[in-house]
Amino acid sequence: AQSRVKRLAKLTPIETTIEASVSPFLLPSPARPLAPPLIRLENVEVGYGDDPAILRDLNLRLDVDDRIGLLGVNGAGKSTFAKMIAGALEVRSGEVSRSPRIEVGWFHQHQIEALDPEQTPLDIMREARPTDSDQSHRSRLAQFGIHFDKQGTKVEALSGGERARLLLNMVAMAAPHLLILDEPTNHLDIDSRRALLDALNSYEGAVILITHDRSLMELVADRLWLAADNQIVPFDGDMDDYARFVIERAKGGTSAPSQSAAKEKRSKGKKKKTK
Template identity: 75%
Template sequence: DDRIGLLGVNGAGKSTFAKMVAEALAIEHGHLHRDRRMRVGWFHQHQIEAMDPTDTPLDIIRRAMPEASEASRRSRLAQYGFNRDKVETTVADLSGGERARLLLNMVAAEAPHLLILDEPTNHLDIDSRRALLEALNDFAGAVILITHDRSLMEMVADRLWLAADGTITPFEGDLEDYSRYVIERAKARVRAPTQVREEAPAPAPPPPPPARKAPTGNARRRAEAAEAALARATEAVAELDRQLSAPDVFAQNPDRAVALGKQRDVAQAKLEAAEAEWMAAVEAYEALKAGVG
């Protein structure tokens, strides 16, 4: 029943670690020790993007339950929240939340001993997030959670691990300690000379604590803007990773591969700065809320 929150800036290796534990990525060096009888359920946001837009929920569950009757399949989908009309709706016409809900339920249906959730709430609405939280609280197995959703992390994780500098270690502290850690590392990275990548812009320091009660609107908008900037920076890195992962990019166009690598370095630096700014903005907003309350 471990509830482990996996922390770390984008690119630190969180998803790579998850893939190795889920046996979706072969290790290149060293050894990985795990019980072969352990069933691992792995949900990640890219599964949603990889869904066939012409599939329907009924098509998907037919492949997952080939021996079941049609009535059993439809009953299972109804349990997932898909009514008679929705079961034959194509993926292209489902919302992001509906796709995520379908995939999450499909993962849970395998009765895993360990559930790995990589950004599970990106496409979920408030009701679906609440249902996910309740389901995790009822889940009898272990959970490894990777998310930028601070409230979900606080409500689920009772232990924190940190991915940094090519390793994963227990993190002694809470999410506020982690916010300070990220900000300090980002500042140190900007101050340090580099020969490879463009220097990341220094994140704006968090505002001083208010001397009196003040409205939180500006801080909330700053946090929302920082979250949107973080999402854009994350997508920019993901897009460059997709281009770099093309099988023939290095063989057929090495100059383009080198250029993409340099762009990826710059994008990663901007992403780390955006994450530090988001952490600082959220921390400032929550401090203001506490003062107003």
């Protein structure tokens, strides 16, 4: 034992690695809540050009404090729905009622690809807020986690995580009443995902979340909607129920619940609680 102690004493101490702190996401809550509903859809159909409808018969309501998790396989129309709710895609038919003062922040993964590779974060901030001073731009970027040495770096030299962090913070910069996040964690590491979760749980506006990150979905969403069979309907279940639905669906067994069926199921649930 004494011999082992002497050998250990001669070893070079290994310094503990101190992890760099992760900057929080800034998702400011809207200053004034709007009267409900934020958005109401009645018999809405949406698609692209002369192609068949991507989504039809949409009858949904979004309120000021809703946290909606949008489920569905790739190609089911989730991103099309997000685009329509964000106001970037006109509906073919039906009625979309929006609160006249609603501000929407919309993040989608294609924004990262669409960034000008020759621009810098400072250039992007100057375009977004042309009346602010350079000192204000730099301060805000530092709060986003884009520190001084990266602020003048071209976008093409930034990592995917740095680009995602920049865009996520910028879409929320105006304190929107509704945040639409389409695959926000694709380029984020574990610590940044946790920081985003904390920010979302502190944010007091409405959220529509599209993600393959199950833990984020479970910890953020209060209600689930399902995109399937060219419709989006409330999904009365949790993520385990959805996993079973996908498996059964792949076997050719389970069809997506209709909006009338979902409404009927919720109505029965309310009657049981009343009894």
